[in-house]
Amino acid sequence: MLMKIEMKNISKAFGKNRVLEGVDFTVESGEVHALMGENGAGKSTLMNILTGLYTRDGGEILVDGQETSFSGPLDAEKHGISFIHQEMNNFLEMSVVDNMFLNKEIHNAFGLMDEHKMVAQANKYLGQLGADIDVTQPIASLSVGRQQMIEIAKSLMTDAKIIIMDEPTAALTEKEINQLFSVVNRLKEQGVGFIYISHRMEEIFEIADKVTVMRDGISVQEYATADVTMTQLVRDMVGREIGDFYPDRHPKFGDVALQVEHLTEKGVFNDVSFSVREGEILAFSGLMGAGRTEIMRAIFGIDHYSDGQVIVDGKPVKIHTPSQAIAHNIGFLTENRKDEGLILEDSLHDNIVLPSINGFVKHGIVDDKATDEFVDMLMKRLTVKAMDSSVTAGSLSGGNQQKVVLAKWVGSGSKVLILDEPTRGVDVGAKREIYDLMNELTDRNVAIIMISSDLPEVLGMSDRIAVVYEGQITGIVDTADATQESVMMLATGGKKDATD
Structure with missing residues (x-):
């Protein structure tokens, strides 16, 4: 079952602070649509409106042509939209498997938790990512990068049609990034769509089919990735030419x-x-x-x-x-x-x-x-x-x-x-x-x-x-x-x- 999401003319204010004003964004199954913009441009707010964490002040959200609003992230997840946040919210003292199945526990015929089945399923989804992780260990014992891989595996468990990824590779090694991209491409072929939020330009050109740029709460432009340059994206994001990426250094060393x-x-x-x-x-x-x-x-x-x-x-x-x-x-x-x-x-x-x-x-x-x-x-x-x-x-x-x-x-x-x-x-x-x-x-x-x-x-x-x-x-x-x-x-x- 394919899915198309259209967000039209979305606006949002917190008190007197207008954070979104007339934003348009569309994503559908089988594509990776990157969402770019400086911090504070409104990307996360837009995604929080889509998944029901915030209510919009204006505009409409259409899912497969039908006006839709979700009561919250769990409701959005039940309807096939999963949001992997940049900042992870795990219970660090609990095991990997217990975090993965929190509020989704599998029970046997006697009503008891089926730990064996949960471990097997956790290993299956982590295996799809090529992540060799002992799922019985506390999540606190893992690096930030490995915790991120678990978040991605949790999203795969929901059978999502659209997966939102907010800076998914920020703490991953090059090997883990390559594994992630392989999974994204495989799922894309199976009809899953992705909203990909990242500041890493090289990743956008490698993984995304389309890119929408936001600046100061508005959607500036949408491009097919093949038709835009890095210089143009930067200009759209910051509203100016940025010049050399790294400033010159002229250090004078002391003691x-x-x-x-x-x-x-x-x-x-x-x-x-x-x-x-x-x-x-x-x-x-x-x-x-x-x-x-x-x-x-x-x-x-x-x-x-x-x-x-x-x-x-x-x-x-x-x-x-x-x-x-x-x-x-x-x-x-x-x-x-x-x-x-x-x-x-x-x-x-x-x-x-x-x-x-x-x-x-x-x-x-x-x-x-x-x-x-x-x-x-x-x-x-x-x-x-x-x-x-x-x-x-x-x-x-x-x-x-x-x-x-x-x-x-x-x-x-x-x-x-x-x-x-x-x-x-x-x-x-x-x-x-x-x-x-x-x-x-x-x-x-x-x-x-x-x-x-x-x-x-x-x-x-x-x-x-x-x-x-x-x-x-x-x-x-x-x-x-x-x-x-x-x-x-x-x-x-x-x-x-x-x-x-």
């Missing part, structure tokens, strides 16, 4: 800001040594699961390390908690901004000011006027799209949440800033803004460590590259001498003649 010697945690990382200088961007590259994030979490005091030394400004320091790291002027933008980077139910104001609050206390009282000015300045500088600083962090788009986390650490006056996948799920315009901000920070002698799985980003924005393989640094190379091939060689266990 060593952070030095790590022989850092070890058995079974996680081993004998890790590196340094980063004032004004430098040191990229950490490597395959997912190589240990890059775990090294940084240990340095910041989130996780433990059993041996080795951390040296800040030439002095050995003991860091066992994030608050101690912050006291040593180290900031950490985590990969998982939803659970670790933000307090979603708190206001933007409180999130941004949190690490800096002690600097605004006079005679035991917080200077509210000073904090308000401080937050407003940072929100303007990072172009956070929000009505004002009183709205909750959870109400923002993913890219704007990322900017709020950045504002928090920029405002804290960190001298060493660790950025874990700083542009994951961020649109092309916001990426450039983050890159420009990184340059500004290094011009002010901030030392930046950037973990990134995006090799063009690593080569475009770093001064040196430390490559991690199975918990060890296989090489540290000057970016000027590096290529994608040479970095991948080190990332897969190859060696270079010497390391810095």
Whole structure:
């Protein structure tokens, strides 16, 4: 049974904030229709209206020519529309199989849960994705990428006719992306349609048949992917020519800001040594699961390390908690901004000011006027799209949440800033803004460590590259001498003649 969805002249406002105005979008079975636009353009709001999470203020939704509205995501799912969100909502302490069958449990003839059948079905759907995952283990033990593969498998279980994917590959390895695309193409041949939301241009041209661009709550243009260029899509998204994607870097290096010697945690990382200088961007590259994030979490005091030394400004320091790291002027933008980077139910104001609050206390009282000015300045500088600083962090788009986390650490006056996948799920315009901000920070002698799985980003924005393989640094190379091939060689266990 095929399906065609037509959204016509859709409008939506939250209070005085108009987020959609006259949006048109059509998708049908057997095609991949990409939806592109900067963060805050209205893509997620449009999809939330389609699946019944929000009610539309105006316009109509036609499913196979019939005016339709769903009471919520479960209703949409029952009618064949599945939404895989960018931010996953799993019960981390529960097993993979229990998460996959939550509220969809299979029971035997005696009314008891048929665990054996559920495990078999979970393995079947994960097997379609080529994902070798023990479904009896807690979901918390899996990487973000593997958790994403489970979300995709859950969607396959619903027998969906239209699947909405919001940044599905943001945390996947190249191998996992290829597996996903194979599944998408196979399902497309079977008549399944896809709405594919992504900021990765190369993916759009590889997987999508059509693309609709949104900007500031309107649908700007629809194209057949074969008939449009990357330059045109970027121009439509940002409303201007963006120029070179990566800004030029003219770094002036100062003293060593952070030095790590022989850092070890058995079974996680081993004998890790590196340094980063004032004004430098040191990229950490490597395959997912190589240990890059775990090294940084240990340095910041989130996780433990059993041996080795951390040296800040030439002095050995003991860091066992994030608050101690912050006291040593180290900031950490985590990969998982939803659970670790933000307090979603708190206001933007409180999130941004949190690490800096002690600097605004006079005679035991917080200077509210000073904090308000401080937050407003940072929100303007990072172009956070929000009505004002009183709205909750959870109400923002993913890219704007990322900017709020950045504002928090920029405002804290960190001298060493660790950025874990700083542009994951961020649109092309916001990426450039983050890159420009990184340059500004290094011009002010901030030392930046950037973990990134995006090799063009690593080569475009770093001064040196430390490559991690199975918990060890296989090489540290000057970016000027590096290529994608040479970095991948080190990332897969190859060696270079010497390391810095």
